[in-house]
Amino acid sequence: MATWLLNCNPKTFKLDEYHDAGEVLNSWTIARFRDEVAAGDEFVLWVSGPNAGIAAYGHFTGPAEYGQVDPEYWTTDPGQKHFVPLDVDKWLDLRIPKAQLAGDARMAEASILRQPFAGNPHRLSDDQWRAIREAIDAAESSAPDWHLNPGDTIRRTELHSLYGGSSQGEISPSGTSDNILIFTEAGSGHQRGYLDTWNEDGTFHYTGEGRTGDQRMIRGNKAIFEHRDTGKRLRLFEGTRGTVRYLGEWTLDQEQAYSWAEAPETEGGPLRQIIRFHLVPVRTSITAPEVEVGQDYIIVDEEVAPAPAAPSTPDPDLVGRNLSTHRRLQNRLAQEAQDRGLIVLSPSATDPDFDLAWRDGRGRLTVCEVKSLMRANETRQLRAGLGQVLDYKDQLTERTTDVAAVLWIEREPAEIRWVNLCRQVGVTLAWPGREDAVFSRIHNGGQI
Structure with a gap:
């Protein structure tokens, strides 16, 4: 089984637009080695230009074929060409830069560096493939050369x-x-x-x-x-x-x-x-049971002064009044939990991004999402909050077997159906004035 490098010239093929549009890359044009590429061969996708480097990797799903190439993302109509069918196994979050690979002695004879304008594909030796895979594996790891943790x-x-x-x-x-x-x-x-x-x-x-x-x-x-x-x-x-x-x-x-x-x-x-x-x-997903959830609660700043939302802002409600109210609700609930003798937590870097959580004396965990409400955004906020807290609960269940979920909102919802809907999926929906019910549920295992 051979290994290859496919080169993309962004001046002729608009790869970023293709990827951003959600298109699935399923073939690539080639000009040589047409009788040698085969199903199962692995490849990396190289993007040339000022920020040259590896952008994705995958495998070929068949031998070379010949036919009309879809011209949509090409700067000029490519016409009929030979191409190889493929699957992209992963698009990299961070491109592996050319300078990093060029500094590896194993890449000294790589044709992409010595003959960058040669036609696709570029054959990779075993050593060259190992050099590239090691660089990819290092980039996908937890950045071993970084020694600071959030909060340091x-x-x-x-x-x-x-x-x-x-x-x-x-x-x-x-x-x-x-x-x-x-x-x-x-x-x-x-x-x-x-x-x-x-x-x-x-x-x-x-x-x-x-x-x-x-x-x-x-x-x-x-x-x-x-x-x-x-x-x-x-x-x-x-x-x-x-x-x-x-x-x-x-x-x-x-x-x-x-x-x-x-x-x-x-x-x-x-x-x-x-x-x-x-x-x-x-965030790094950690599911090992021995990894403790959360850190000591961090009081959030209620005196926020966000800028006016730009016209293109996806959610214009995430400004000013909502953010201040959200933080005030969160801090008040945290104080209430602490006053009741619970251990109040903020998420650590390895946790899902919950607003706060707490443990009781028996070690049982409750995770909480907080939402401000206005009439104009009530349904959207409740939908978002319910989805978030269910996601947090599901992730944390991998690390602790007894997890409860609370959606804490600014006031009683206009439609009481939300209380029943949350109860059906194991989430307690509550608001200021319902603290006893929330913490009674946690201690006694009941529902509001």
Whole structure:
């Protein structure tokens, strides 16, 4: 069984548009080795250009064929060509960059490096295939060269000495590691024209760099936007100088990577266009029973001042009033649980992204999702909250056998059917004034 490299020139085939559209890659045109490719052969997909590297891997499902090629994503009509049928086993979250592979001695004779304009496919030797697979396996692992856990604090000077990047500015791409270090001061950044905001669904909107004039997709902003293509990991920190706190690894939302908004320049200057990157957390799924769930509860900041939602924001309710109410509800419920002698928890980096959880004296776990409600968004919020807490319960059942689920909302719902619906699927729906019922259920195993 042979191994191959397929090269994609983005100037002739619009691979990113193809992938973003959800199309299934099931063939690739080839110009040589047509009698040698066979079903079961493995391949990697290489994208050429400034951010060249490995973007996917898979296997061939048959021998070469000949026929008309669908021209939709080609810059010119390809006509009839030889092609090989295939299945993509996985698209990589982070591209394996050319520079990394070129630095491996086993790749010295690889034709993609020595003859990059040769036709597809490129044959890979056993050593070349091992070099590429090792790079892929390392990229898909838990970043062994990174030693900070979410919540850890470190002096920024020490951080840069370990992982590279500039100690100046809020976006710091590293030239010595596969990281982009980004820094936020969500509580005070608005004074400098930065509108970083935490959203009720656990995502984060991060303002690009550039304090005066319209921001552009250059330098640090470009590095964030292309981080998957360049194989870089986004590392978010709270604070910009002195001691900073690590907030984990993040990635761009695949449905909407960024939006545009208006904000004043530093110190209240004129309005200008800013980039708001839509970040979602990268979490590691751990199901081993011996891995403890949660960490000590972290009080969330109720004094939030999110920016006005841009017209393209997917959920305009995730701003201002909803976020403040959500956090107030969450902190009050956490305090109530603590006052009743329960151990209150926030999620750790290895947990699903629940709002809070608690354990009783017998070690039984309750996971809770909190939702604010307005008349205009009540049904949407209840649907989302129920789905989230069921997902959390299901994931945590792999690690502890006795898990209860609570959906805690701002007020009694307009339709009482929601209480019955939640009860049917094993979720307690409650709101302020129903605390006794919630904690009685947890202690006695009853239902509201």
